[in-house]
Amino acid sequence: MTPPPPSPEPDRDHRRQSARRNLVDYARYIEVPGAPRTDDEDTEGFAPVETSLAAHHVLTLEACQRCVERPGGRLMLFMPPGSAKSTYGSVVLPSFVMGAIPNFRMIAVSYATPLARKLGRRTRSVVRQPAFLDLFGTRINPENRAADEWALDNGSEYMAGGVLSGITGNRADLIVIDDPIRGRQDADSETIRKRTLEAYEDDLLTRLKPGGSVVIIQTRWHEADLAGTILPENYAGESGQIACRDGNIWEVICLPAKAERADDPLGRKPGDYIWPEWFGPSHWAQFERNPRTWSALFQQRPAPDTGSYFKREWIHLVDHLPPRETLMVYGGSDYAVTEEQGDFTVHAVIGIDPNGDPWLLDLWRVQASSDVWVESFCDLVRKWRPVGWAEETGQIKSGVGPFLKRAMMERGAYVAREQFSTAAGNKAVRAQSFRGLIATRGLRVKRDAPFVAELIAEMMSFPVGVHDDQVDALGLVGQLLDRMTAGSAPKAPAVRPAAYEIEDGYVLAPELPGVRRRG
Structure with a gap:
């Protein structure tokens, strides 16, 4: 029997037509630039990315396309370092819209001009590819091709x-703001944060054409960073269409390194890491040891270094529990009776x-139904007695009591x-016993406990932070501890008295006159 002919490759013209219309298909059609081939900051050569599109890349690209297709579109992308958010939001997206839409004006900014130029060179490397010319029939204008300004x-x-x-000077159909904060020092500077916000409002937004779009791509360095000043005060890390303080509806894609919410936009379960096919748990473990860095840059939940109610110095990180x-x-x-x-x-x-x-020996915090x-x-209870x-x-008393007792x-x-x-009062009042205890004696927490970063972030933001469930639970323990009993030192091991010899026998006794000690 003659074997069937091999399946034909996907129709090239169909792929090309789809790549002209769809940003995800476009990213699969071109060679996405990755790391520079040399150490030269002005290099024009970039190696292709080493990985195929991951789930969060597809999510990013789909959100970017919705943003530019919606008049007055607004998009925020929050992801941990190393997730390739800049590659797809600041390189692939601009090259696509510039090729697909003639006379499209694009402005890209970052915390420093050299980084912005690097993004410009990476984007320019895409439009020089034969695949780009094949798609859109356009190429670099030789009269205007500087890294930070080309056409x-x-x-x-x-x-x-x-x-x-x-x-100044240019108008824009799209403004992409990628990493507006240089690092921790700038993030902690109220002066730089204020200047960044003023530059956004006075310089960038005034360059935007009517109906133009804005994309902000960043990790969250500080609760009052650029994104934090725009987001609503009660923002709790959710993704979706969010009414913000600037009067606009922003689409927000918030992807922490480790999923925390039941409504994670990637459908992850709490505790699942992002991009598991590329980064294993050991990659993230090195960053989880620093609570403030982990909470802000990796979990997108920045919190003050110290709080107004709880002080950071009251929390002592230790290597071992007693x-x-x-x-x-x-x-x-602190029970969440209604999971929904x-x-x-x-x-x-x-x-x-x-x-x-x-x-603090243990802490369990999950969005879960009562049976869980x-x-x-x-x-x-069985573990710690x-x-x-x-x-x-x-x-x-909401109906769970009998079920809990039976279990x-x-x-x-x-x-x-x-x-x-x-x-008995508001949350701050009910937490007062616990606050007084750790203000006097401190709270010892194992340094590598998985809950350290989230706990410190919540305590430093209390009582004005978005979440307070951990503090609520600790505050309840504090009320119980008002009638507490301290632990006890381990008893010294019993010391066996010396053996004494009386003729043929032995007696366990203090030193006695006339009794010869054996040995």
């Missing part, structure tokens, strides 16, 4: 510069050592639970 012979123009350098037998252990829970509202349930376990110093957090509660557990009276009996997870009324 195509279809009338489209590109201009790049530093955000604080002053962009032996369990030396501690009196207590727990507390996007709330977190938190279980916290605190140990008090013989000196009366508190240790009831099981985690039982797990923690606490002598008491605090909870809010209103939450446990405790079935699992053998026995602990005395005590309910505290929420009517």
Whole structure:
């Protein structure tokens, strides 16, 4: 029998037509530029990217196309360093719209002019490819081809510069702002943050044509960075169409390195990392050790270095926990009874050592249904054997109480639970006992605990931060600790008295006259 002929390759003309209309297909059609081939900052040669389009790249490109096709489009992209957000948002997108739309005006800015020029060179390397000419039939205009200011012979123009350098003269159909903050020092400078916002409002937005679009691509360095001044005050890391303080509806794509929300835009489960086919868990572990950096740059949840209610110096990072037998252990829970509202349930376990110093032994924080957090509660009770557990009276009376009690009996997870009324005051008042304790004695937390970054970020933002569920749980433990008992030092091992010889036998006794000590 004659074997069937091989399947024909995808029709080239169909691919070309699709790449002219669709940004994702365009990215697959061209050679996406990656790392420079030389160390020369003015290099024109870039190696192709080493990876194919990942799920978050497709998400990025689709959002970028929606933005430029929508009159007055606004888009923010928040992703961790190394996720290739600049490659697709600041290189692939500009080259596509400039080729597809004649006379398109493009302005690209970054924190410094040299970086903006580098993005300009990478974008220019794309429009010099035969694949680009094959798609759009246009090429670089030889009369205007500087790295930071060049044009195509279809009338489209590109201009790049530093955000604080002053962009004047050109009008734009699209402004892409990529990394408007240089680093931690600039992010912490109120003066530079203010100048950046003024440059955005006074220089960049005044260059935008009516109906023009804006894309902001960044990692979140500071709660009052450029994106933070635009986002609503109650922004909680969600993605989607968001009404912002500037009066515009912005589409926000927020992708933390490690998923936290049940509505993650990539459909990840809490705890799943981004781009697992390229970065393994060990890549992220090196950054998780620094709570402030991890929370801001990688999780897109910047928080103050110290807070107004809790102080950073009250939290002591340690390498080891004390032996369990030396501690009196207590727990507390802030239950999210309604999963659909996007709330977190938190279980916290605190140990008090013989000196009366508190240790945070464990913390569980997940957006989950009641059956999941009831099981985690039982797990923690069995693991740590606490002598008491605090909870809010209103939450446990919402129908979960009988289910929790039954699960405790079935699992053998026995602990005395005590309910505290929420009517005692606002959250700050209810957390006062815990605040007073750690202000005096500090809170010891294991340095490599997976919850450290999120906990510190929330505590430093309390009581005005978006989330306060961890503080609520700790505050409940604090109320329980008002009647606490400190742990006890381990007992010294019993010392066996010396053996004494009396004739043929032995006797265990103090030194006796006339009794000869053996040996």
